[in-house]
Amino acid sequence: CEVTDEEVERNKMRCGHVCCEDCWITYLKTEIEQAKVAEIHCFYMKCKTVLKENFILGKINGDPKLIEKYKIFKEKAEILNNPNKKFCPQPNCDGVAERKDEKEKYVTCDQGHKFCFVCLKDWHGRKKCQNEIDKDFLLWKKDRIVKQCPKCKFWIEKNNGCNHITCAEC
Numbered sequence: 001c002e003v004t005d006e007e008v009e010r011n012k013m014r015c016g017h018v019c020c021e022d023c024w025i026t027y028l029k030t031e032i033e034q035a036k037v038a039e040i041h042c043f044y045m046k047c048k049t050v051l052k053e054n055f056i057l058g059k060i061n062g063d064p065k066l067i068e069k070y071k072i073f074k075e076k077a078e079i080l081n082n083p084n085k086k087f088c089p090q091p092n093c094d095g096v097a098e099r100k101d102e103k104e105k106y107v108t109c110d111q112g113h114k115f116c117f118v119c120l121k122d123w124h125g126r127k128k129c130q131n132e133i134d135k136d137f138l139l140w141k142k143d144r145i146v147k148q149c150p151k152c153k154f155w156i157e158k159n160n161g162c163n164h165i166t167c168a169e170c
Helices: 022-033 053-061 064-080 129-141
Strands: 085-087 096-098 106-108 114-116 146-148 155-157
Touching: 022 053, 022 064, 064 085, 064 129, 096 106, 129 155
Parallel strands: none
Antiparallel strands: 085 096, 106 114, 146 155
């Protein structure tokens, strides 16, 4: 094993790296717990070999909770990486909306909520998305000390300290 130096006959990857069963399980559990499941690579730090799903499931098959986590995170990663799918922005909704073509803005999630695919606001018809975003920003900043950075004009909120406000970059 390249991690523990134990003698290991099996578990050799097609990339040539060798790891014992305990190290595989620990590595996969860590990746899954951290939701890094879009592509799980070989345990060797610089190796680009992507592990196949059946290999991963074979290694963690003794832990049903970990398998369930893996499947949930994997499904969410696939939705996040699909440019034609978005999670519903409604609070407490796990729905997903899919648009048929790239120009479509009006979508309905599989739970029935209608929203704009571009800005994720409630459907606003022919109004521009930027107007909806600006409206929300104005509501948010109404009860806060918010100013523009004098150098870059980025909006920043004063939450403590002196009255001299600049953004972290400037």
